[in-house]
Amino acid sequence: MDVQVRPADESELIDAIRGLTAAGTPAQVNGAGTKQRFGRPVNAGVTLQLDGLTGIQAYAPDELTLTCGAGTSLETVESLLREHDQELAFEPPDLGPLYGAPPGGATIGGVLGCNLAGSRRVRAGGARDHFLGFRAVSGRAEAFKAGGHVVKNVTGYDLCKLLAGSFGTLAALSEVTVKVLPRAGRTGTLLLPGRSVADAVGLLIAAWQSRLEPSGLSCVPPEIVPLLPPGLPADAGCIAAIRFEGPEGSVLDRLTRMRDQLGGASLQLGDEQSRAVWKALTDAAPFADAASVQAERPLWRLSLPPASAASVIDRLVGRPGGAWLLDGGMLWFAPAGDASASTEVRAETERVGGAATLLRAPPSVRAAEGVFPRQSDGIERIAAAIRSGFDPAGVLNPGRMGA
Amino acid sequence: MRMPEPDAAVIAARAELVAALRAIVPGEGVIEEERELLAYETDGLTAYRELPMLVVLPETTEQVAAVLKLCHGRGVKIVPRGAGTGLSGGALPLRDGVTLGLGRFNRILEIDYDNLCVVTQPGVTNLAITRAVEDQGFYYAPDPSSQIACSIGGNVAENSGGVHCLKYGVTTNNITGVEVVTMAGDVLRIGGRHADPAGYDLLGVITGSEGLLGVITEVTVKIRPKPECTRAALVGFPTIRAGATCVSRVISEGIIPAGMEMMDKFAIEAAEAFAHAGYPLDAESLLIVELDGTVSEVDDGMARVIAIARECDATHVRENADEAERERFWSGRKSAFPAMGRLSPDYICMDGTIPRGRLPDVLDGITALSRKHDLRVANVFHAGDGNLHPLILYDANDSDQLARAEAFGADILKLCVAEGGVLSGEHGIGVEKRDLMPTMFDDTDLKHQQRLKCAFDPDGLLNPGKMFPELHRCAELGKMHVHHGKLPFPHLPRF
Numbered sequence: 074m075d076v077q078v079r080p081a082d083e084s085e086l087i088d089a090i091r092g093l094t095a096a097g098t099p100a101q102v103n104g105a106g107t108k109q110r111f112g113r114p115v116n117a118g119v120t121l122q123l124d125g126l127t128g129i130q131a132y133a134p135d136e137l138t139l140t141c142g143a144g145t146s147l148e149t150v151e152s153l154l155r156e157h158d159q160e161l162a163f164e165p166p167d168l169g170p171l172y173g174a175p176p177g178g179a180t181i182g183g184v185l186g187c188n189l190a191g192s193r194r195v196r197a198g199g200a201r202d203h204f205l206g207f208r209a210v211s212g213r214a215e216a217f218k219a220g221g222h223v224v225k226n227v228t229g230y231d232l233c234k235l236l237a238g239s240f241g242t243l244a245a246l247s248e249v250t251v252k253v254l255p256r257a258g259r260t261g262t263l264l265l266p267g268r269s270v271a272d273a274v275g276l277l278i279a280a281w282q283s284r285l286e287p288s289g290l291s292c293v294p295p296e297i298v299p300l301l302p303p304g305l306p307a308d309a310g311c312i313a314a315i316r317f318e319g320p321e322g323s324v325l326d327r328l329t330r331m332r333d334q335l336g337g338a339s340l341q342l343g344d345e346q347s348r349a350v351w352k353a354l355t356d357a358a359p360f361a362d363a364a365s366v367q368a369e370r371p372l373w374r375l376s377l378p379p380a381s382a383a384s385v386i387d388r389l390v391g392r393p394g395g396a397w398l399l400d401g402g403m404l405w406f407a408p409a410g411d412a413s414a415s416t417e418v419r420a421e422t423e424r425v426g427g428a429a430t431l432l433r434a435p436p437s438v439r440a441a442e443g444v445f446p447r448q449s450d451g452i453e454r455i456a457a458a459i460r461s462g463f464d465p466a467g468v469l470n471p472g473r474m475g476a
Numbered sequence: 477m478r479m480p481e482p483d484a485a486v487i488a489a490r491a492e493l494v495a496a497l498r499a500i501v502p503g504e505g506v507i508e509e510e511r512e513l514l515a516y517e518t519d520g521l522t523a524y525r526e527l528p529m530l531v532v533l534p535e536t537t538e539q540v541a542a543v544l545k546l547c548h549g550r551g552v553k554i555v556p557r558g559a560g561t562g563l564s565g566g567a568l569p570l571r572d573g574v575t576l577g578l579g580r581f582n583r584i585l586e587i588d589y590d591n592l593c594v595v596t597q598p599g600v601t602n603l604a605i606t607r608a609v610e611d612q613g614f615y616y617a618p619d620p621s622s623q624i625a626c627s628i629g630g631n632v633a634e635n636s637g638g639v640h641c642l643k644y645g646v647t648t649n650n651i652t653g654v655e656v657v658t659m660a661g662d663v664l665r666i667g668g669r670h671a672d673p674a675g676y677d678l679l680g681v682i683t684g685s686e687g688l689l690g691v692i693t694e695v696t697v698k699i700r701p702k703p704e705c706t707r708a709a710l711v712g713f714p715t716i717r718a719g720a721t722c723v724s725r726v727i728s729e730g731i732i733p734a735g736m737e738m739m740d741k742f743a744i745e746a747a748e749a750f751a752h753a754g755y756p757l758d759a760e761s762l763l764i765v766e767l768d769g770t771v772s773e774v775d776d777g778m779a780r781v782i783a784i785a786r787e788c789d790a791t792h793v794r795e796n797a798d799e800a801e802r803e804r805f806w807s808g809r810k811s812a813f814p815a816m817g818r819l820s821p822d823y824i825c826m827d828g829t830i831p832r833g834r835l836p837d838v839l840d841g842i843t844a845l846s847r848k849h850d851l852r853v854a855n856v857f858h859a860g861d862g863n864l865h866p867l868i869l870y871d872a873n874d875s876d877q878l879a880r881a882e883a884f885g886a887d888i889l890k891l892c893v894a895e896g897g898v899l900s901g902e903h904g905i906g907v908e909k910r911d912l913m914p915t916m917f918d919d920t921d922l923k924h925q926q927r928l929k930c931a932f933d934p935d936g937l938l939n940p941g942k943m944f945p946e947l948h949r950c951a952e953l954g955k956m957h958v959h960h961g962k963l964p965f966p967h968l969p970r971f
């Protein structure tokens with residue numbers, strides 16, 4: 074029998090976790106639950122649902138900070154920011170649809186807990202880089218806080234970093250403070266079609282090294298083009314897509330100069346088409362088709378040293394084969410024929426010093442093969458010690474991040 | 477300054493330890509002569525001094541691991557040390573401790589332009605990284621004022637910032653990997669040349685851990701292409717409030733300057749007398765606003781900044797005509813410290829952050845405190861991100877002045893916290909602000925922080941006496957108090 078507990082405030086959250094620890098009952102910890110199938114399956118009869126901890130507590134646009142309940146929906150946060158011409162610069166992706174959740178369901182706490190960032194990662198950093206402070210309840214059923222409400226702070230250990238990407242295994246966030254920034258303004262994209270993978274990656278690196286400050290660098294193979302919003306040419310070969318954002322004049326200026334610098338055939342996307350395409354890239358939308366979602370077709374996300382991407386793509390496409398999409402240093406990869414291809418993918422990623430995460434797969438595969446990359450024994454020991462310090466009874470998402 | 481009780485048994489076994497250390501680090505790498513130890517007795521916070529029991533200067537990660545393992549086995553405390561420029565006493569030695577200096581880790585290991593990163597040893601100075609890549613048009617963004625001297629390992633340990641961190645972030649936002657040796661001697665390689673490695677973000681927690689979690693033996697930093705265009709404006713205001721309003725307006729209009737620095741009248745006068753930077757002496761507050769990016773973007777942004785400044789009643793507005801003038805604008809700000817050194821035998825540089833909107837009130841508060849403690853103070857200030865650096869002038873030979881300076885500093889930091897800010901924006905807690913931690917964090921908060929420490933260093937041998945006012949034993953912190961009796965959710969399944 075599945076029990077759902079949905080605290081409405083921090084004291085109810087404390088009570089809930091106290092109940093779990095007293096009973097020795099583990100819980101699946103969710104924001105709104107859109108990504109609950111991200112991670113190893115958690116064997117729990119209780120779901121601790123945190124989307125009742127809502128509300129904007131403080132928002133001072135000219136301080137560049139926002140504080141809200143961790144269960145506040147990302148949409149609420151983003152629409153408030155939009156009213157003030159600001160945004161979360163790390164471009165939080167909406168990965169729920171990869172798991173069959175409706176779009177736009179995520180909470181801000183969930184995005185931070187999974188440390189998710191979009192295509193602008195290359196320029197603006199990840200969710201971790203914008204996470205300034207929090208209140209949370211650890212597996213000890215104790216409320217604690219860390220960080221602060223200001224943009225610059227080194228008081229004590231940076232526990233925001235620890236909780237970003239901890240997938241609810243250390244503490245349940247109740248309130249978060251994030252850095253907000255002026256909205257990027259206009260968007261434009263330079264498309265360089267008909268390239269080999271190696272050429273396209275080379276162009277993206279050249280763009281990244283340039284002084285023109287691109288905010289999105291993607292390599293789109295021809296098979297993926299039909300799965301993206303319109304505007305991309307359906308040529309043979311890959312498209313190197315380079316995004317610029319900022320005031321209109323500056324975007325146009327940089328598009329032209331980048332085109333001249335890189336040479337060869339090119340096209341440009343205007344503001345509206347650019348936004349749609351990059352939203353789809355950020356959300357990995359080409360992998361969210363109904364059949365793949367239904368079957369939980371294995372989908373990997375590889376974080377790579379950017380310059381190694383071409384060789385990784387080359388070797389993975391050689392064997393085991395499959396569909397891919399490169400977004401910054403992040404490679405999305407769905408192996409051919411519904412296999413997880415864990416051995417090949419992990420070996421290939423380790424070869425270049427990257428990290429591979431099995432973002433989607435059937436529960437049995439996630440349970441058997443693991444989701445997150447293997448770490449060295451020394452790191453595993455520290456991680457286990459951190460976990461037993463924060464959640465000694467093992468009640469918060471036990472097993473989700475590893476054995 | 478209250479420090480952990482020295483361990484008499486450790487001190488008694490000093491000679492044996494020296495022999496064992498020499499077997500690991502041969503030659504000059506183990507220092508035991510008092511005359512030589514003196515060079516390590518303090519860091520940038522010179523008010524506190526202590527002679528270390530020994531200093532060891534290893535050259536390789538293997539040596540660091542062996543030294544730590546040895547000391548771990550013998551229960552000997554370790555104080556990591558980079559260049560010793562820290563301003564919160566993080567590298568203050570312990571009488572029964574070994575100071576482990578990373579100065580010999582002074583090589584850049586690899587420059588990888590394709591992945592826009594540099595792999596370096598921790599003893600390399602911050603500026604040396606930029607120097608190594610600037611001929612190719614790149615730089616390392618965080619730029620503490622101490623950048624010619626401070627080590628990149630120390631920057632990581634303190635999560636240091638600089639004048640350009642509003643736009644480009646502090647150290648933690650600009651590194652992707654470290655190699656760290658734990659107190660037990662385990663070598664951990666964390667992160668690499670890619671973003672967001674999965675698993676707990678140990679890179680993120682090592683950064684800013686002030687030498688309490690591990691010894692950093694290698695760092696991978698991100699480098700960036702140098703902006704095409706950099707331009708600065710010098711703006712003087714008739715009041716502090718007008719300057720502060722201008723800062724807020726710039727940001728709320730969507731402009732994120734590369735740097736936005738503010739100085740009060742006393743700081744302006746001192747800096748001008750020292751550096752002849754062309755600062756307006758009739759201004760009550762002065763801003764340096766620097767924009768970078770493409771030429772068209774900087775043109776556009778600068779026009780808007782200047783319009784805003786005029787609307788905020790600026791009395792003096794000057795854009796740099798050439799690169800030499802831009803450097804002159806900065807020369808005053810960057811010499812604020814030595815300028816104070818000419819006016820007073822000693823000064824302490826405080827470091828707190830406030831919500832920027834509170835600036836005028838906080839400065840009024842500091843002025844009142846200056847009267848209360850009867851000491852002069854000059855304010856320089858990373859205005860963009862609300863990071864205050866009041867410089868308190870005193871004479872260390874007068875013990876009453878030192879005590880007043882410390883009390884004044886503590887009062888300023890308490891004021892920052894009371895106004896919604898924090899104890900440190902970039903200099904760290906160290907010993908200086910250690911005892912103020914409870915003004916910001918309660919016991920439960922601090923215990924959770926220390927549980928992180930316990931995961932890395934359960935015996936508390938790495939840099940003890942820093943950051944936490946009270947060290948709980950890890951065994952005690954590990955206990956879990958289960959609350960029996962009435963349960964709030966009686967319907968939960970029980971096993």
Ligand SMILES: Cc1cc2nc3c(=O)[nH]c(=O)nc-3n(C[C@H](O)[C@H](O)[C@H](O)COP(=O)(O)OP(=O)(O)OC[C@H]3O[C@@H](n4cnc5c(N)ncnc54)[C@H](O)[C@@H]3O)c2cc1C
Pocket residue numbers: 519520555556557558559560561562563565566567578598619620621622625626627628629630631632633634635636637638639686687688690691692693813902903939
């Ligand atoms: C004139 C002046 C200006 C300054 N300006 C700025 C500024 O603008 N911004 C700013 O942020 N700071 C500034 N500082 C402070 C200081 O320079 C920084 O904190 C710097 O990062 C310290 O580096 P360091 O190598 O000198 O470290 P140290 O002072 O030697 O050590 C600092 C701390 O780091 C630890 N540590 C050092 N190296 C390692 C290592 N390899 N592994 C583990 N732990 C280690 C030490 O134990 C200690 O706790 C300034 C200091 C001075 C004197």
